[in-house]
Amino acid sequence: MRRVLTVALALGLLGAARADAQKIRLGLSGLGMSYAETNAGRSWDGGGGAGSVVLRVGRFGLDAYGITAKLEADSANVSDFDMLQGDVRASFFIVPVIAVEIGFGRRATDPDFAAQDFGLWRFGILSEMPLTSLGLIWIRGAYLAPKFEGGGDVGLSAEVGLGIAVGTSNGRFRARADYEFQRIDREVEGQDVPLQTSLAKLGVEVGF
Amino acid sequence: MIRRLCVAGALLAALFPATLDAQEHPLVRRAQQAYDALDFSGSIGTARAALQQQLTREDRVLAYELLGFSYGALDSTRQAVEAFRQLIFLDPDREPDVERVSPRITSLYASALGQVLVVRRVTVDSTSFIAGQGFVPIRFEVTRASRAVTRVIGGGLDLVIDSALVVAGEMQVLWDPVTVSGEPVAPGTYQVVVTVFEGSNQFGAPLDLSLTHSAVDTLAHLTSLPGYTEQPEYETPGRSWQPLGIALLYTGLAAGAAVALENPNLEVGERKELAGVSLLTLIAGVALSLKKPDPVPVEANILYNQLLREELARRNADIAQQNAERRHQVMLTVVLLEGAP
Numbered sequence: 372m373r374r375v376l377t378v379a380l381a382l383g384l385l386g387a388a389r390a391d392a393q394k395i396r397l398g399l400s401g402l403g404m405s406y407a408e409t410n411a412g413r414s415w416d417g418g419g420g421a422g423s424v425v426l427r428v429g430r431f432g433l434d435a436y437g438i439t440a441k442l443e444a445d446s447a448n449v450s451d452f453d454m455l456q457g458d459v460r461a462s463f464f465i466v467p468v469i470a471v472e473i474g475f476g477r478r479a480t481d482p483d484f485a486a487q488d489f490g491l492w493r494f495g496i497l498s499e500m501p502l503t504s505l506g507l508i509w510i511r512g513a514y515l516a517p518k519f520e521g522g523g524d525v526g527l528s529a530e531v532g533l534g535i536a537v538g539t540s541n542g543r544f545r546a547r548a549d550y551e552f553q554r555i556d557r558e559v560e561g562q563d564v565p566l567q568t569s570l571a572k573l574g575v576e577v578g579f
Numbered sequence: 580m581i582r583r584l585c586v587a588g589a590l591l592a593a594l595f596p597a598t599l600d601a602q603e604h605p606l607v608r609r610a611q612q613a614y615d616a617l618d619f620s621g622s623i624g625t626a627r628a629a630l631q632q633q634l635t636r637e638d639r640v641l642a643y644e645l646l647g648f649s650y651g652a653l654d655s656t657r658q659a660v661e662a663f664r665q666l667i668f669l670d671p672d673r674e675p676d677v678e679r680v681s682p683r684i685t686s687l688y689a690s691a692l693g694q695v696l697v698v699r700r701v702t703v704d705s706t707s708f709i710a711g712q713g714f715v716p717i718r719f720e721v722t723r724a725s726r727a728v729t730r731v732i733g734g735g736l737d738l739v740i741d742s743a744l745v746v747a748g749e750m751q752v753l754w755d756p757v758t759v760s761g762e763p764v765a766p767g768t769y770q771v772v773v774t775v776f777e778g779s780n781q782f783g784a785p786l787d788l789s790l791t792h793s794a795v796d797t798l799a800h801l802t803s804l805p806g807y808t809e810q811p812e813y814e815t816p817g818r819s820w821q822p823l824g825i826a827l828l829y830t831g832l833a834a835g836a837a838v839a840l841e842n843p844n845l846e847v848g849e850r851k852e853l854a855g856v857s858l859l860t861l862i863a864g865v866a867l868s869l870k871k872p873d874p875v876p877v878e879a880n881i882l883y884n885q886l887l888r889e890e891l892a893r894r895n896a897d898i899a900q901q902n903a904e905r906r907h908q909v910m911l912t913v914v915l916l917e918g919a920p
Contacts, residue, residue, distance in 0.1 A: 403852055407845040414846035445846065500829070502822040502867045508860065510829045512836060529840055533833030535826070535860045540873060550856035552837035565842045571852030573859075 398423040398547060400574025404440050406454075408487055408566045413449050415486070417442035421572050432462035432470060432497075438570075442486075452485030454478065460511075462497050470497040472513060487566060489555075491517035493530065506537040507545075517555050523564065526556030536576065545576040604629055607638045610645045619649040640670045647691075648675075651684040659684070663691030671699040671722075671784065696723045698773045698784040700749075707912040709795055709905075710763035714753035715913050717771055719784065723747050725777040729754075733769035734790075745775075756790060756911055763909045766792045768916065787916040795910045797902040800895045807887055810880035816872045826864025830857045 400421040407414040419440030426433040438456040460474035472495045480486045495513025502508055515528035534549030553568040606629035613621035626642045626649070634642065643666040650659035666673065675688050701719040708714075721727055729741040729752045741752040754771070756764045769790055774783035803809075834857055841847055 403855070405848050405852060407842075407848075410844060411846045414848065416848070498829075500825055502825060502864065503870065504873045505870070506822065506863055506867050508826060508829050508864075510833050531833055531836040531840060533829060533856055533860065535856075535863050537863050537867070548856050548859040550833065550837075550852055552840060552853065554840045554842055556842070563844065565845060567842050567845045569837075569848070569850070569852045571856050573855075 394427050396425040396576045396578045398576035400572035402572045405569040409564045414445045415442035430464040434460045453481040468500050472497045489517045489519045491515050504540045508535045523557045523559035528555040542578045547576050548573045604638045614645050619652045622649040651687045659687045660691045663688045664695050667695050671697040696777045696780045697782045698775050701773050701784045701786045705914045710909045710911050714755050717752045719773045720749050721745050725775040728774045730772045734765040734767045789914045791912045793910045795905040795908045798898045809884045812881045813874035814877050815874045820868045822867035823864035826860050830860045
């Protein structure tokens with residue numbers, strides 16, 4: 372506990388340099404999504420909505436997303452399902468445009484077993500770069516450490532993200548588009564059962 | 580007795596400045612006419628006769644001058660010098676006009692001047708200054724080595740401000756018009772009397788001054804520093820394609836990584852999510868590159884202006900302090916009274 376407090380205090384002191392830039396942003400987005408797992412015959416497309424909270428306090432950042440999507444199967448052999456997903460990423464900016472990220476996520480499907488449910492930890496890097504005073508672009512990449520309810524071993528697992536936000540110069544309102552690609556290689560009893568998600572969101576944000 | 584007469588004569592000379600154009604006595608006028616007609620003997624006789632009469636100071640001065648000139652013209656050196664001596668006692672500041680008289684007469688006058696002890700050309704430059712921070716310069720000329728005593732009389736004051744052995748020539752004495760306690764002397768009329776002593780001889784010359792009090796002007800506060808102007812704190816940079824470049828870079832990295840990560844055993848699809856967001860990103864990059872950039876702060880100029888304002892504030896604080904002092908100070912103005920040399 373004492374170590375945690377010490378680390379928190381050290382990070383707090385480091386973060387004080389950007390303490391004047393704290394800002395919280397709330398966003399709503401529509402989304403399009405492609406999901407595939409196991410083999411080429413099991414893929415889904417669909418859309419839904421997402422809500423987001425983005426917080427920047429000094430050198431610290433917190434990004435939280437909640438996603439709901441209705442996915443329709445591309446073939447008659449598999450059934451449609453609804454998906455609920457939550458992601459949280461905490462970041463620390465080591466330089467003004469580069470941050471290290473740590474986070475977790477959880478995905479659930481309805482009905483059960485229509486697709487794979489899992490939770491994951493992520494460890495990655497975020498680069499945020501302002502484009503004039505009106506825009507912000509970011510890219511992120513992370514190593515994923517998923518844990519499946521159905522068990523299995525995990526091979527290569529990573530995600531990549533790209534996003535842009537453009538709005539008023541005071542940052543109050545922004546239009547936002549972002550993309551996430553996620554690959555998780557899973558092996559169950561010697562069989563490859565990979566997962567792959569491609570997600571695009573388009574929405575608006577309000578900053579406070 | 581002679582000494583007193585000399586002093587009295589000198590005081591009269593100062594109090595009644597020479598205005599010889601206004602002589603009235605007919606004998607003096609006749610002596611002048613004779614001199615103008617080069618009848619030097621006649622001029623001497625008439626002038627001497629005039630000096631036996633009751634003459635005004637102006638006529639007396641002119642009579643002695645005519646005597647000196649005429650004796651000089653007749654090479655009567657001793658008499659000429661004696662006439663000039665009398666003239667100098669009466670009006671020490673009067674000198675032969677070198678444009679009108681011969682060098683011989685000028686040298687005779689100089690010889691007479693070297694034989695008498697007088698104070699000449701006593702004068703004060705009109706001046707203004709803050710009490711305690713300036714002086715009244717009193718200048719005079721002494722014809723022989725002597726002790727010169729300078730006194731100031733008036734406003735309840737009778738003060739010897741200088742007493743010194745001096746050589747022949749020009750002198751200057753500074754008067755600090757404050758009392759012993761440091762307060763400025765009262766406004767009014769003051770008389771400066773310069774008296775020179777040499778053995779039993781002495782000669783004094785007075786000079787009247789007017790001294791007035793007034794408030795000291797306060798200093799205006801500065802609104803800018805001369806020679807320094809504030810620099811613009813914001814500048815609009817030139818149009819840049821950097822936003823598009825960054826958008827291209829980030830989009831390329833993300834798209835390349837996403838495509839490289841795709842699992843070949845799974846349905847890839849049309850990559851419409853990647854294509855859509857990449858396209859929007861590039862459009863935003865182009866739009867932000869084409870938009871006129873917003874003004875950006877210029878740190879160096881901001882710092883420069885800050886230093887400038889701090890310096891301005893410091894100087895105005897100094898001015899405020901000076902003004903607070905000035906409101907308690909008195910401006911003294913010294914002016915020669917009319918009729919003084």
